[in-house]
Amino acid sequence: MQLSVVLVAATLALSSCNCFKKMAKYRDEINLTVTPEILALNNGVVAADINVTFPEAYFNKKAVVKVTPVIVFEGGEVAGAPKILQGSKVDDNYTVIDKKNGGVYTQHVEFPYDPRMDECALQLRAEIKCPRGKCKEFTLVNLNTGAVPTKEQAAVLAGNDAAAKQAIEREFGLVVAYGLNTLQKDLKYGDLMDQMANNYKRVTTVVDKTDLLYAINSSVVTKKNQKNANLGDFKENVDKNLQNDRATQNIAVKGYASPDGPEKFNDKLSKARSESSHKVVAKLLKESGLDIDAAAYGEDWDGFKELVEKSNIKDKNLILQVLSLYNSPAQRESEIKNLSSVFAELKKEILPELRRSQIVNSTDLQGKTDIEILDAINKGQELTVEEYLFAAQSLAKTPEQQVAILTAASKKFNDARVWNNLGVAQTQAGEKAAALKSFEKAAKLDSSKEINKNLLLSNLANCNTAEAKKYAAAADADTKAALAAAEGNYQAAANGLTGYNKAIADVMNNNLAAAKQAIAKDNSADADYLRAVIAAKENDLKTAEAQLKSAISKKPELAQKAAKDANLKALKK
Numbered sequence: 001m002q003l004s005v006v007l008v009a010a011t012l013a014l015s016s017c018n019c020f021k022k023m024a025k026y027r028d029e030i031n032l033t034v035t036p037e038i039l040a041l042n043n044g045v046v047a048a049d050i051n052v053t054f055p056e057a058y059f060n061k062k063a064v065v066k067v068t069p070v071i072v073f074e075g076g077e078v079a080g081a082p083k084i085l086q087g088s089k090v091d092d093n094y095t096v097i098d099k100k101n102g103g104v105y106t107q108h109v110e111f112p113y114d115p116r117m118d119e120c121a122l123q124l125r126a127e128i129k130c131p132r133g134k135c136k137e138f139t140l141v142n143l144n145t146g147a148v149p150t151k152e153q154a155a156v157l158a159g160n161d162a163a164a165k166q167a168i169e170r171e172f173g174l175v176v177a178y179g180l181n182t183l184q185k186d187l188k189y190g191d192l193m194d195q196m197a198n199n200y201k202r203v204t205t206v207v208d209k210t211d212l213l214y215a216i217n218s219s220v221v222t223k224k225n226q227k228n229a230n231l232g233d234f235k236e237n238v239d240k241n242l243q244n245d246r247a248t249q250n251i252a253v254k255g256y257a258s259p260d261g262p263e264k265f266n267d268k269l270s271k272a273r274s275e276s277s278h279k280v281v282a283k284l285l286k287e288s289g290l291d292i293d294a295a296a297y298g299e300d301w302d303g304f305k306e307l308v309e310k311s312n313i314k315d316k317n318l319i320l321q322v323l324s325l326y327n328s329p330a331q332r333e334s335e336i337k338n339l340s341s342v343f344a345e346l347k348k349e350i351l352p353e354l355r356r357s358q359i360v361n362s363t364d365l366q367g368k369t370d371i372e373i374l375d376a377i378n379k380g381q382e383l384t385v386e387e388y389l390f391a392a393q394s395l396a397k398t399p400e401q402q403v404a405i406l407t408a409a410s411k412k413f414n415d416a417r418v419w420n421n422l423g424v425a426q427t428q429a430g431e432k433a434a435a436l437k438s439f440e441k442a443a444k445l446d447s448s449k450e451i452n453k454n455l456l457l458s459n460l461a462n463c464n465t466a467e468a469k470k471y472a473a474a475a476d477a478d479t480k481a482a483l484a485a486a487e488g489n490y491q492a493a494a495n496g497l498t499g500y501n502k503a504i505a506d507v508m509n510n511n512l513a514a515a516k517q518a519i520a521k522d523n524s525a526d527a528d529y530l531r532a533v534i535a536a537k538e539n540d541l542k543t544a545e546a547q548l549k550s551a552i553s554k555k556p557e558l559a560q561k562a563a564k565d566a567n568l569k570a571l572k573k
Contacts, residue, residue, distance in 0.1 A: 040228040044463030059097040061089035073120040080109040123173030139185035145176035179566025190427035198389030219272035256300035258354035271296035275359030399428035416446035525555035
């Protein structure tokens, strides 16, 4: 834009600063541009590039001008580094603006983001100095009128009333950019985060088993063997489960024979053992009302292999190799018997354990219903950590409900999954600072890839890009794209993101058609709001109004956001 009122625009008011008297002659030819015209939040920083072109025969050879960029907002302001310009005859080391040829000065300014800056303006404030007259020291000049402070104003500026002083300085400043584009802040990092799985099972199967052993080639159950099988403990467990209306018990008797005799003989023997064992168990549990299944499994090669693997037999690897080489039970038995050096150990340590009937109680425990879990949460009753995790992931309807459930869980269980999933929920609920703390607690308990990835994204959400990069090794394609967006590389971001996040990147790239396509099937309030921003940029104010109305109807708090949004400035006129 053309700087219509600039340094000493009203030169007559500056008669006491003689070196500025002639500088107003070509003031209409001074050009000032600010890029971007609407300031933008990028990587936790509000930045702009200022470019001023002075015409020929303008800048007094003895003049010194100090220009300070200041971002102002309700409740505060932040000043950037000043830029000092000097005429060609000033004996100093500032940027020289030649009187004969004119000149250009550029300045890149950055301000750390403050949420109050969502509604802000960028001002330039100037101070002037020249060797003659009363402006021998830097004197504030009103860039809107060209006037220097009155005696009263000068007294305020020299005093201790900070608020009054700031009011005059703002009045003297020239607004060169207005509003802040905060679309980068709307990136949904929570949508890219990974939750950690729960191990909740609607039905949990618990197995209790004992072995009733037999003498070689026998199916007779002795009292001694019954005692050794601890059948009393087995019955006690059955009785306990009978008191649990969530327990469904399945009792089975499995007869086996050791693989050291003829296969057909062993098949008959295992059947006889299952039958004799069935009689013992049926008598033991006669008052339970439970059905008892009985089956014969012949030679127990699987049990043989398991016991050999767990044994300390010197040549057990050789035995296991034989088992892997031969499928025929007869050939296996023959080859193993040929290993005379170890067969004696097998006869003593392994084979007696396989002459058995295995008595098994497989109990299915029905977990709480969804209603019971939610009711327990509402009443503050005890739940397992798996039930809390399941409730948050599968039963909660909103991120806020997830936060409430997982916060309750975190008070009872110091579990990495709880803290991680709480961080995801907090991010999605807008509690970004709290989310980062939750992820940090999870990281102290676990170093999983999910937590490291989420730490990266959470730091991005909190504008800690440098810290986020420490976790870049855990970044997948989506996370790398989010990192690119946080750094302002919206082209790379758009190529790697999808849905709403891609639309944000596309808008920042001014690729509005692609942005509309990315959220074409998204009917959320946030998507409607973004469509309003896109329509406003396209100067389609009717559509912008309709989309904003739809967004606010779904999410009323967006009305407050819209009131400050520079992207919707056209709707406020």
